[in-house]
Each structure stands twice: as structure tokens, then as C-alpha cells.
Amino acid sequence: MRSMSPMSLRNSRAKPAQLHLAFTNLPAISRAMLTNFRTSLTRAAILGATIATTAACGGGSANEDVAYVARDVESLYAEAQRRLDRGNTLLAAALFDEVERQHPYSPWARRAQLMSAFSYYIARDYNKSIQNAQRFLSIHPGNKDAPYAYYLIALSYYEQISDVNRDQKITEQARSALREVNRRFPQSEYAADARLKLDLVADHLAGKEMEIGRFYQRSGQWLASQLRFRNVIEQYETTSHAPEALYRLTESSLALGIPNEAVKYTAVLGANYPGTEWYEKAYELIEDHAAGVSPS
Numbered sequence: 001m002r003s004m005s006p007m008s009l010r011n012s013r014a015k016p017a018q019l020h021l022a023f024t025n026l027p028a029i030s031r032a033m034l035t036n037f038r039t040s041l042t043r044a045a046i047l048g049a050t051i052a053t054t055a056a057c058g059g060g061s062a063n064e065d066v067a068y069v070a071r072d073v074e075s076l077y078a079e080a081q082r083r084l085d086r087g088n089t090l091l092a093a094a095l096f097d098e099v100e101r102q103h104p105y106s107p108w109a110r111r112a113q114l115m116s117a118f119s120y121y122i123a124r125d126y127n128k129s130i131q132n133a134q135r136f137l138s139i140h141p142g143n144k145d146a147p148y149a150y151y152l153i154a155l156s157y158y159e160q161i162s163d164v165n166r167d168q169k170i171t172e173q174a175r176s177a178l179r180e181v182n183r184r185f186p187q188s189e190y191a192a193d194a195r196l197k198l199d200l201v202a203d204h205l206a207g208k209e210m211e212i213g214r215f216y217q218r219s220g221q222w223l224a225s226q227l228r229f230r231n232v233i234e235q236y237e238t239t240s241h242a243p244e245a246l247y248r249l250t251e252s253s254l255a256l257g258i259p260n261e262a263v264k265y266t267a268v269l270g271a272n273y274p275g276t277e278w279y280e281k282a283y284e285l286i287e288d289h290a291a292g293v294s295p296s
Contacts, residue, residue, distance in 0.1 A: 073103040077112060084119055093119035093128070110136075114145055117152055126156040147181070151190040154178045158197055161204060168208050175201045199238070206236035206245075213248060226252045243269060247278040250285055259290035267295050 071079075080095030096119060099112035117132035133149040133156070140146065154177035160170045178201065181194040213228030229252065232245035246269040253262035266282040273279055286293075 073108045089123035129156045147185045203239040206239040206241040222252045222255045243273040243278040247282045250282045259293045264295035
């Protein structure tokens with residue numbers, strides 16, 4: 001087993017402006033270049049220009065007036081883009097939705113669908129971002145921007161991951177969505193970032209198992225605690241929680257009166273994580289309570 005460098009999932013979250021740039025190495029592009037969207041919705045623009053210039057704002061009001069006023073598609077799309085450029089992300093999303101509603105058969109409608117999902121993501125309305133990205137995929141499954149739509153869904157789940165003391169349903173959904181990105185587009189830059197985030201999601205889920213296992217230990221439910229710690233070393237062996245899980249298994253095995261099992265876990269701990277505090281503590285336990293016992 002190898003250990004992932006200790007890094008909390010919370011600390012791994014970049015600010016939205018850094019979220020894509022961190023793995024694409026794209027430079028920040030000037031605000032003026034956002035007008036390129038009026039002629040094309042390019043992947044690079046989504047990854048670099050728009051995020052770099054709008055994410056910090058993330059504002060806008062959902063209550064601003066978006067009453068129906070018939071407008072030509074180019075003017076309506078340009079106004080939505082202008083609002084996005086100015087950081088009025090919720091209003092921009094509503095205007096992009098209006099592009100599709102007023103001009104459903106225009107090529108602009110397809111662009112507006114994805115831009116609406118993106119605007120909601122920047123505004124941190126993740127449920128609407130997911131809904132719009134999923135709708136885009138249901139209508140345009142083979143579109144060249146489909147990879148980004150899948151990635152946007154994954155990011156929207158990922159940003160909602162809560163701490164380990166809460167239900168982990170969102171974490172599981174994030175893992176499923178990130179795996180889908182990696183499965184469908186393994187050679188893309190989206191998959192590269194998805195794989196990184198999958199490691200961090202695994203670390204988060206392992207942390208939840210550890211939290212439950214320690215609770216069972218404190219309650220004296222040693223068998224239940226062992227099951228949780230074994231889940232960590234069997235399913236999340238590359239995470240930063242693996243060394244502690246092995247130590248806790250040593251503790252639980254001694255408490256259950258099976259010292260040969262305790263010796264076995266300590267041996268695995270020493271072979272994979274020598275010099276760690278967890279190995280030193282496990283070794284002391286064995287010296288005190290199972291000296292001369294052979295591993296099972």
C-alpha cells in the first residue's frame with residue numbers, strides 16, 4: 001500500500017477562478033475576450049476566459065426583471081453574455097434560458113443551454129447547473145461540448161461535499177459523476193482533473209469510515225469498529241487514513257483477544273508506513289500486550 005499525501009478535501013478546493021486553470025495551465029485572459037462567445041462556445045473559453053473573469057463575482061440577483069420581451073437572438077445572447085461578464089451570474093443564466101425559450105431552433109439555443117448551466121455553477125446554484133447540463137446532454141448527447149457538460153455536473157456535485165460528520169450521499173454522487181467523466185473521456189483534460197478529485201473524494205469517504213469506526217471503539221463495539229477500519233484498508237488503501245486504520249485494527253484486535261491478528265496488522269503497518277507515529281504506537285501496544293506472538 002502507498003499513502004496519499006495528507007490533504008483534506010476542503011483544502012483541495014480551489015477558488016472558482018483557479019478551478020480549471022490549475023490543471024489546464026491556461027493563462028488568465030482579458031475581460032474583453034469574453035466577446036468571443038458571440039461567435040463560438042469554445043472549450044478553452046469556458047475553461048479559461050469566462051471563469052477567470054466572472055468566478056470571483058458570482059453575483060447577480062435572481063429577482064431582477066427578466067420579463068418576456070421579444071428580441072432577436074443575437075441581441076438577447078449578447079445581453080446575457082454582457083451580464084455574465086459583469087458578474088451578474090444569476091441574471092445571465094436567466095437570460096441564457098430566455099435565448100432558448102424565444103429561439104429554440106436557433107444554433108444559439110444550444111450554446112445558451114450550456115452557458116446557462118455554467119452561469120448557475122458560477123453563482124453556486126448547483127442544482128440548476130446540474131439540471132441544465134443534464135438537459136443539454138439529453139438533447140445534444142453527441143455535441144462536441146458534451147464532455148464539458150459531464151464535467152460541469154461532476155463539479156457541481158463535488159462543490160457540495162459536506163464534512164465527514166454528515167450524510168455522504170452527495171459525496172457518492174460526486175464520485176459517480178467524476179468516474180463517468182473519466183470513463184467517457186479518459187484522454188481529456190477533464191478526466192485528468194476528475195482523477196485527481198476522485199483521489200480526494202476517496203480520502204473524504206475513508207475519513208467518514210474512520211469517524212464511525214472511532215465512535216464504535218469509544219462505545220466498546222470492537223467488532224463493528226473492525227469492520228469500518230477494514231473497509232478503509234480494503235477500499236481506500238491509498239488514502240491518508242490507511243496508517244491510522246491499521247493502528248486501530250491493532251487496538252481492536254487486542255481488545256477482542258486475538259493478539260496474532262494485532263501482530264499481523266502491526267507488521268503490515270511497519271512494512272508500508274515505517275517511521276510513522278501510528279507504527280510507533282502500534283509497536284508499543286504489541287510490546288506491552290502481545291510480545292512473542294506470531295502473526296496469524
